[in-house]
Amino acid sequence: MRIGICGLGTVGSGAFNLLRDNGAEITRRIGRDISIAQVGCRRGHPDCDLSSADVTRDIFEVAENPDVDIVLELIGGTDDAKRLVLQAIAAGKHVVTANKALIAEHGDEIFAAAAKSGVQVRYEAAIAGGIPIVKAVREGLAANRIGWLAGIINGTSNYILTEMSKPGSNAAFAAVLKDAQDLGYAEADPTFDVEGIDAAHKLTILSSVAFGVPLRFDAIYTEGISEITTQDIEYARELGYAIRHLGITSSDGDAVELRVHPCLVAMDHMLAQVNGVMNAVMVSGDAAGPTLYYGAGAGSGPTASAVIADVIDIVRSKGVDTLANLGFTALDDRRVVDITEITTSAYLRLMVADEPGVMARISTILSQHKISIEALIQKNAQGDDAHVVIITNDVLEKDLNAAMEELASLKETKDEIARIRVAAF
Amino acid sequence: MRIGICGLGTVGSGAFNLLRDNGAEITRRIGRDISIAQVGCRRGHPDCDLSSADVTRDIFEVAENPDVDIVLELIGGTDDAKRLVLQAIAAGKHVVTANKALIAEHGDEIFAAAAKSGVQVRYEAAIAGGIPIVKAVREGLAANRIGWLAGIINGTSNYILTEMSKPGSNAAFAAVLKDAQDLGYAEADPTFDVEGIDAAHKLTILSSVAFGVPLRFDAIYTEGISEITTQDIEYARELGYAIRHLGITSSDGDAVELRVHPCLVAMDHMLAQVNGVMNAVMVSGDAAGPTLYYGAGAGSGPTASAVIADVIDIVRSKGVDTLANLGFTALDDRRVVDITEITTSAYLRLMVADEPGVMARISTILSQHKISIEALIQKNAQGDDAHVVIITNDVLEKDLNAAMEELASLKETKDEIARIRVAAF
Numbered sequence: 001m002r003i004g005i006c007g008l009g010t011v012g013s014g015a016f017n018l019l020r021d022n023g024a025e026i027t028r029r030i031g032r033d034i035s036i037a038q039v040g041c042r043r044g045h046p047d048c049d050l051s052s053a054d055v056t057r058d059i060f061e062v063a064e065n066p067d068v069d070i071v072l073e074l075i076g077g078t079d080d081a082k083r084l085v086l087q088a089i090a091a092g093k094h095v096v097t098a099n100k101a102l103i104a105e106h107g108d109e110i111f112a113a114a115a116k117s118g119v120q121v122r123y124e125a126a127i128a129g130g131i132p133i134v135k136a137v138r139e140g141l142a143a144n145r146i147g148w149l150a151g152i153i154n155g156t157s158n159y160i161l162t163e164m165s166k167p168g169s170n171a172a173f174a175a176v177l178k179d180a181q182d183l184g185y186a187e188a189d190p191t192f193d194v195e196g197i198d199a200a201h202k203l204t205i206l207s208s209v210a211f212g213v214p215l216r217f218d219a220i221y222t223e224g225i226s227e228i229t230t231q232d233i234e235y236a237r238e239l240g241y242a243i244r245h246l247g248i249t250s251s252d253g254d255a256v257e258l259r260v261h262p263c264l265v266a267m268d269h270m271l272a273q274v275n276g277v278m279n280a281v282m283v284s285g286d287a288a289g290p291t292l293y294y295g296a297g298a299g300s301g302p303t304a305s306a307v308i309a310d311v312i313d314i315v316r317s318k319g320v321d322t323l324a325n326l327g328f329t330a331l332d333d334r335r336v337v338d339i340t341e342i343t344t345s346a347y348l349r350l351m352v353a354d355e356p357g358v359m360a361r362i363s364t365i366l367s368q369h370k371i372s373i374e375a376l377i378q379k380n381a382q383g384d385d386a387h388v389v390i391i392t393n394d395v396l397e398k399d400l401n402a403a404m405e406e407l408a409s410l411k412e413t414k415d416e417i418a419r420i421r422v423a424a425f
Numbered sequence: 426m427r428i429g430i431c432g433l434g435t436v437g438s439g440a441f442n443l444l445r446d447n448g449a450e451i452t453r454r455i456g457r458d459i460s461i462a463q464v465g466c467r468r469g470h471p472d473c474d475l476s477s478a479d480v481t482r483d484i485f486e487v488a489e490n491p492d493v494d495i496v497l498e499l500i501g502g503t504d505d506a507k508r509l510v511l512q513a514i515a516a517g518k519h520v521v522t523a524n525k526a527l528i529a530e531h532g533d534e535i536f537a538a539a540a541k542s543g544v545q546v547r548y549e550a551a552i553a554g555g556i557p558i559v560k561a562v563r564e565g566l567a568a569n570r571i572g573w574l575a576g577i578i579n580g581t582s583n584y585i586l587t588e589m590s591k592p593g594s595n596a597a598f599a600a601v602l603k604d605a606q607d608l609g610y611a612e613a614d615p616t617f618d619v620e621g622i623d624a625a626h627k628l629t630i631l632s633s634v635a636f637g638v639p640l641r642f643d644a645i646y647t648e649g650i651s652e653i654t655t656q657d658i659e660y661a662r663e664l665g666y667a668i669r670h671l672g673i674t675s676s677d678g679d680a681v682e683l684r685v686h687p688c689l690v691a692m693d694h695m696l697a698q699v700n701g702v703m704n705a706v707m708v709s710g711d712a713a714g715p716t717l718y719y720g721a722g723a724g725s726g727p728t729a730s731a732v733i734a735d736v737i738d739i740v741r742s743k744g745v746d747t748l749a750n751l752g753f754t755a756l757d758d759r760r761v762v763d764i765t766e767i768t769t770s771a772y773l774r775l776m777v778a779d780e781p782g783v784m785a786r787i788s789t790i791l792s793q794h795k796i797s798i799e800a801l802i803q804k805n806a807q808g809d810d811a812h813v814v815i816i817t818n819d820v821l822e823k824d825l826n827a828a829m830e831e832l833a834s835l836k837e838t839k840d841e842i843a844r845i846r847v848a849a850f
Contacts, residue, residue, distance in 0.1 A: 018568055018712050025570055028637060031754030124565075130713030132565025139564075139741075140549075140557025143443055143733030145450050212453060270719060273698045287443050287730035288555030291720030292705075294695060295713060305712035308568030316564075317742065329456030 001034050001315045004068035004093075006059040006084060007075035008041035008048060011098050011125065014304030015072060016048050026308070030316055034308075037067040063088040070314055072307060073097040082106050089113045089121070096310040098125035098303055104201035104217045107208070111325040120317075121325060122310035127202045128153055128279040130302025131295040132309065137209050137283055138327035144285025146210040148250035148257075150425065151281030152274050153202045155297040156186045156193035157225050157245040161262075162275045165233050165242065173226055185277055195224035196245065196260040203247030207258050210283070211251045212328030216258060219336035223261035232349060232418060235389045236264050239347075239375050242272035243420065255335045257342055264347050264391075264422040270294075271423070282425070290425070340398040345374065345422040347391055350407060351415040354386040358412045362388060365410075369403040371395045385414060391422065426459050426740045429493035429518075431484040431509060432500035433466035433473060436523050436550065439729030440497060441473050451733070455741055459733075462492040488513040495739055497732060498522040507531050514538045514546070521735040523550035523728055529626040529642045532633070536750040545742075546750060547735035552627045553578055553704040555727030556720040557734065562634050562708055563752035569710025571635040573675035573682075575850065576706030577699050578627045580722040581611045581618035582650050582670040586687075587700045590658050590667065598651055610702055620649035621670065621685040628672030632683050635708070636676045637753030641683060644761035648686035657774060657843060660814045661689050664772075664800050667697035668845065680760045682767055689772050689816075689847040695719075696848070707850070715850070765823040770799065770847040772816055775832060776840040779811040783837045787813060790835075794828040796820045810839055816847065 003019075005012050019026070019034060027033050040059035044050050056062065063071055063084055071088035073081055073095060081102045085095050090113070097103065103110070103123045114121045124134045128151070137146065152158050163169060163176045171179075177194065180186035192198045204217040225245050236243050241264035250257045265272045270292050274280040279297030284290045296302040352358050359378070366373065375391040392400065404417050428444075430437050444451070444459060452458050465484035469475050481487065488496055488509055496513035498506055498520060506527045510520050515538070522528065528535070528548045539546045549559045553576070562571065577583050588594060588601045596604075602619065605611035617623045629642040650670050661668050666689035675682045690697045695717050699705040704722030709715045721727040777783050784803070791798065800816040817825065829842050 014712070022568060022570055022711070026568060028755050028757070029567055029753050130566075130710070131716055132561050135560065135565050136557050136718075139738060140560050140734055141555075141730065142454055142737045143447060143451060143730050145447055268698075270695075270698060273693075273695060285555070285730060286447070287439070287726040287733075289721045289724075289727055291556050291718070293561075293716070293718060295716030299714075301712040302714055305566065305568050305710060308712075309565055312567045313564060328454050330453050332453070 001032065001069045002037035002067055003034060003070045003072055003311060004038040004040065004062035004065055005036060005072045005074065006040040006062050007073070008039060008045045009074065009076070010300045011303045011307065012041065012072070012074040013045040013048050014300035015074065015307045018304045018308050026312065030312055032315055034311060034315060038062050038065050059084055060087060063093065064091055068093060070094045070096060070311055073099060074307070078102050078105060085110055086113055089117050089119055092117055092119060094120045094314050096122045096307055098123070098307055100126040100198065100201040100205065104204040104215055107205065107215045114325065120314055122313065123205065124310050125303045125306035127205055128281060129295065129297040129299060130305045131279060131281070131293045131297070132306065133206070133281050133293050134209055136293055137206065141283060141285045141288055141291070142327070144287045145253070147284045147286060148248065148425070149206055149210050149281060149283045150246050150248045150271065150423065151206070152244055152271060152279050153247050153281065153297065154193055154199040154245060155277035155279055156180060156190065157199070158274065159185050159277045160194065161225060161228065161243055161245060164228070164230050170230050172230065173228060194226055196222040199245065199247045199260045203249055203258065203260055206247070206281070207249035207256060208326050210249065211256060211334065212326060212331055213256055213334050214331050216336050219258060221259040221261070221339040225262055227418065228262055232420065235349065235377060236347065238377060239391060240267050241265060241422070242267055244271055244274070246423065251334060255337045257337045259339060259342070262420050264420055284425070340401060342397050343394050344397070344424060345392055345394050346400055347389065347420040347422060348404070349418040350388045350413055351381055351385055352388055353412040353414065354380070354384050355412055359388070361410055361412070362407060365403055365406045369399050371400065371403055426457065426494045427462035427492055428459060428495045428497055428736060429463040429465065429487035429490055430461060430497045430499065431465040431487050432498070433464060433470045434499065434501070435725045436728045436732065437466065437497070437499040438470040438473050439725035440499065440732045443729045443733050451737065455737055457740055459736060459740060463487050463490050484509055485512060488518065489516055493518060495519040495521060495736055498524060499732070503527050503530060510535055510546070511538055514542050514544055517542055517544060519545045519739050521547045521732055523548070523732055525551040525623065525626040525630065529629040529640055532630065532640045539750065545739055547738065548630065549735050550728045550731035552630055553706060554720065554722040554724060555730045556704060556706070556718045556722070557731065558631070558706050558718050559634055561718055562631065566708060566710045566713055566716070567752070569712045570678070572709045572711060573673065573850070574631055574635050574706060574708045575671050575673045575696065575848065576631070577669055577696060577704055578672050578706065578722065579618055579624040579670060580702035580704055581605060581615065582624070583699065584610050584702045585619065586650060586653065586668055586670060589653070589655050595655050597655065598653060619651050621647040624670065624672045624685045628674055628683065628685055631672070631706070632674035632681060633751045635674065636681060636759065637751060637756055638681055638759050639756055641761050644683060646684040646686070646764040650687055652843065653687055657845065660774065660802060661772065663802060664816060665692050666690060666847070667692055669696055669699070671848065676759060680762045682762045684764060684767070687845050689845055709850070765826065767822050768819050769822070769849060770817055770819050771825055772814065772845040772847060773829070774843040775813045775838055776806055776810055777813055778837040778839065779805070779809050780837055784813070786835055786837070787832060790828055790831045794824050796825065796828055
């Protein structure tokens with residue numbers, strides 16, 4: 001099989017070099033050669049020797065090249081990438097992409113075009129780097145009804161939370177973000193990572209792969225980590241929890257929950273053990289029970305590993321495989337539950353004037369909304385103010401919102417009330 | 426596609442019921458029905474309604490049944506199972522099995538027969554129950570040269586070690602084993618599990634899938650957990666380690682290490698977080714880096730999940746897929762390293778008479794064998810005796826054996842010297 005690589009950045013150069021380094025071993029596996037027919041890139045890459053490659057500056061030439069069987073879309077972005085992918089599909093070529101935004105936002109259109117052309121579109125590298133999570137859900141757990149899936153799918157956010165969690169670090173979000181930028185773990189504009197958009201793209205795709213529903217990036221609830229404080233991390237620890245940024249999707253077969261936000265996770269849970277830039281996804285199937293997949297979520301090598309695994313799958317399937325797209329032959333368009341309709345336990349942190357009767361007033365408001373208290377910490381904060389930290393029982397989010405509004409309007413309440421949902425698994 | 430189920434025990438009944446419960450969802454995934462053409466079993470199963478099934482008491486009838494496309498070998502054992510599988514292959518049927526002993530001991534012969542008949546033999550369920558670990562290594566990481574793989578692949582042993590590790594438990598191996606038997610986590614004859622044979626079967630297969638080498642169950646080094654004491658667990662904890670029973674295989678492209686034994690694992694390592702009957706396998710690829718796969722390693726549902734995933738893979742591949750067997754089209758027969766030739770750090774526990782000069786004598790012997798001490802604990806044991814616990818640097822096992830022999834012959838040394846290897850990752 002002959003591939004065309006479009007884009008020679010971190011991922012493209014990794015894929016190019018992986019085929020150079022491991023080509024012989026891959027051929028031993030699959031009994032066939034994978035050769036690079038053409039490379040489309042605006043400029044070369046210092047790690048890649050292109051001297052014997054057919055290089056074009058026009059990526060769209062690769063999509064039309066009759067010598068190319070599989071197009072690797074590794075240019076990123078959505079406009080040119082979408083045009084490239086659709087053009088390649090129309091020309092009868094299989095497509096492998098690492099582009100989460102492209103698939104999350106335009107996947108339905110791309111998959112429809114691929115089905116019409118009888119080609120495969122694969123995107124293992126779009127989610128959790130080197131972890132074969134799409135394959136695990138789509139194939140490994142194919143006999144299961146998936147109940148829920150929860151994952152640490154943004155390494156930058158996990159790195160920042162891990163650093164903020166180091167005992168005695170007391171490093172604020174902004175300071176740790178700055179360090180992460182200096183270390184190359186965060187982009188100059190970190191919005192996509194720290195505000196949860198990157199995780200939302202990935203979760204949108206995983207949800208569709210798990211439940212066979214259309215891609216609903218428009219309906220996902222997204223919250224980042226920029227409001228998390230070291231104080232919250234400390235209180236959570238006292239209560240037996242770590243704070244992790246999770247993507248969570250679940251379905252009862254009817255509606256789908258689809259949400260990305262910080263979460264309290266019990267300290268002895270496997271997801272609480274995932275530190276630094278690592279990723280991990282836990283998937284609960286009705287037969288297999290919970291299984292977890294852990295590894296590097298980004299970087300040249302891990303992402304290239306996933307890209308070339310997709311290429312190998314296409315080669316091995318000899319072009320007649322039906323595993324493309326979401327792994328379902330019939331999609332089921334389920335309602336996405338609004339965030340106000342979800343039920344979770346929640347961590348609340350209030351800053352209140354430490355006056356007689358304040359706890360009674362807080363408790364009364366909660367009980368009027370039928371919210372009970374699972375755990376409570378009260379601590380002096382600054383001056384005459386106190387922190388009241390509460391873990392609620394399972395509560396409908398809109399009921400909690402109403403209670404929080406009343407709590408905020410108490411004359412003793414200073415500052416905004418922090419709310420972090422608690423993982424139910 | 427029409428399947429024939431042979432054996433209706435824990436796994437067979439799970440597979441039967443999984444198809445009944447999730448058949449419609451599976452059809453939505455793959456666009457085709459999977460029907461049960463025949464069930465071969467000595468007796469029924471209380472959880473299975475066989476009233477509308479074609480049941481035979483003769484499993485070999487299933488292997489010859491022209492209505493059966495895929496034979497599920499779920500009878501266990503090796504003699505009848507081997508005959509059944511070879512007969513099914515000869516009759517042109519694909520085979521799915523959960524039988525680790527069969528594949529580890531007779532896989533090469535079975536795979537050769539399958540290649541000749543142009544059918545697939547799949548065995549995801551043979552290793553780590555519901556975790557799609559064979560798929561992850563063979564397909565998900567197919568672009569990588571695998572460097573090493575290490576896993577907790579026997580739930581019984583991990584359950585016993587976890588129970589023995591509970592703070593203050595002080596429960597001896599034999600007592601915990603008895604509890605495990607009462608709870609159904611261990612067999613009446615626990616030898617296969619606690620002496621590492623079950624893990625050795627699984628590791629033999631994983632090693633071949635990772636490195637594309639023939640199955641070498643004859644050459645694997647196997648050590649169980651029956652000699653582990655709570656005292657060792659306690660000392661290991663003081664030194665920052667948990668004790669886990671691991672299967673470890675590695676290759677430098679030349680020779681292969683293949684060994685199953687208890688191991689000290691750093692307390693903050695993901696494998697040290699795997700408790701109870703759960704399984705986990707960490708795989709290190711040159712591109713993807715280390716990835717880990719965690720889940721239930723046994724039980725009706727998890728094992729059936731893997732069996733039916735294999736069936737789905739065969740259906741999806743429409744019979745032309747080349748992924749059968751070990752995932753390599755050409756095997757490479759590498760030398761298996763003898764256990765005396767491996768290099769690891771090791772934990773040693775000596776019971777010695779607490780007399781002047783004894784530490785000097787121990788240190789001298791170690792240094793004469795060029796073994797240095799990374800960590801040392803000395804504690805009163807009983808009466809005038811002391812425990813000396815040592816973590817060595819990386820040392821060739823045969824050098825350590827020689828040193829241990831000299832240490833054992835010291836007049837101050839009482840009792841046998843305990844040795845537990847330390848994980849290098």
